[in-house]
Amino acid sequence: DTAVSQTPKYLVTQMGNDKSIKCEQNLGHDTMYWYKQDSKKFLKIMFSYNNKELIINETVPNRFSPKSPDKAHLNLHINSLELGDSAVYFCASSPVRGSYNEQFFGPGTRLTVL
Amino acid sequence: QKEVEQNSGPLSVPEGAIASLNCTYSDRGSQSFFWYRQYSGKSPELIMSIYSNGDKEDGRFTAQLNKASQYVSLLIRDSQPSDSATYLCAVTSGAGSYQLTFGKGTKLSVIP
Numbered sequence: 001d002t003a004v005s006q007t008p009k010y011l012v013t014q015m016g017n018d019k020s021i022k023c024e025q026n027l028g029h030d031t032m033y034w035y036k037q038d039s040k041k042f043l044k045i046m047f048s049y050n051n052k053e054l055i056i057n058e059t060v061p062n063r064f065s066p067k068s069p070d071k072a073h074l075n076l077h078i079n080s081l082e083l084g085d086s087a088v089y090f091c092a093s094s095p096v097r098g099s100y101n102e103q104f105f106g107p108g109t110r111l112t113v114l
Numbered sequence: 115q116k117e118v119e120q121n122s123g124p125l126s127v128p129e130g131a132i133a134s135l136n137c138t139y140s141d142r143g144s145q146s147f148f149w150y151r152q153y154s155g156k157s158p159e160l161i162m163s164i165y166s167n168g169d170k171e172d173g174r175f176t177a178q179l180n181k182a183s184q185y186v187s188l189l190i191r192d193s194q195p196s197d198s199a200t201y202l203c204a205v206t207s208g209a210g211s212y213q214l215t216f217g218k219g220t221k222l223s224v225i226p
Contacts, residue, residue, distance in 0.1 A: 031212055033212075040218070041152075041200065041218065041219055042216070042218050043158065043202065043216040044216070045213055045214065045215075048212050048213070050212065055212055056212060056213055090157055090158070094212070100146060100163075100165070101146055101206050101212060101214060102148065102160055102163055103148075103160070103204075103214060104160060105150075105157040105158050105159070106157060107156070107157050108156075108157050
């Protein structure tokens with residue numbers, strides 16, 4: 001299947017732990033994104049990479065660190081997890097630079113911090 | 115701050131009716147406009163994109179763009195219960211931008 005995939009789908013962890021979420025796309029896209037969707041369902045961009053280069057870095061705590069080993073993968077590492085980090089994290093990718101920025105989303109990772 | 119505004123709803127329409135979803139945006143330089151559908155517990159799914167003023171039709175969906183009024187809408191004809199979802203409006207922040215700004219979504223309920 002051609003798609004954007006994420007692992008894990010669910011992540012339940014304790015405050016203070018460090019965790020990673022992985023994302024892979026086999027669509028041949030150049031650009032990948034991380035979004036956070038909070039309990040009120042508001043979808044907000046966190047990071048974007050284009051060909052392994054960081055191009056969007058919104059105001060998020062520096063406990064969040066994205067890593068792109070190649071243009072098909074974008075991982076998100078979170079240090080010292082806090083209760084407020086509980087949310088659904090979506091990875092997305094888009095094929096074309098510039099205006100025609102159709103983004104395709106992965107299935108999401110529901111993170112619960114206890 | 116670039117903003118995208120949507121009525122949160124819920125918008126309830128009877129089956130077979132036309133559902134009309136509206137979105138306004140603050141950045142006059144915005145160039146690309148998208149509608150995503152998100153079912154509860156699922157990821158956003160791109161259903162329409164529009165880049166120039168006027169109407170764009172795809173099956174039962176019509177997107178309408180008016181850049182002068184900074185307004186984009188989505189019409190769903192012959193609404194079905196399976197159309198019940200949250201519809202997210204998204205706008206690209208200007209030429210050459212990678213960044214999409216999303217509205218908070220309108221929840222649509224189609225009543226059988």
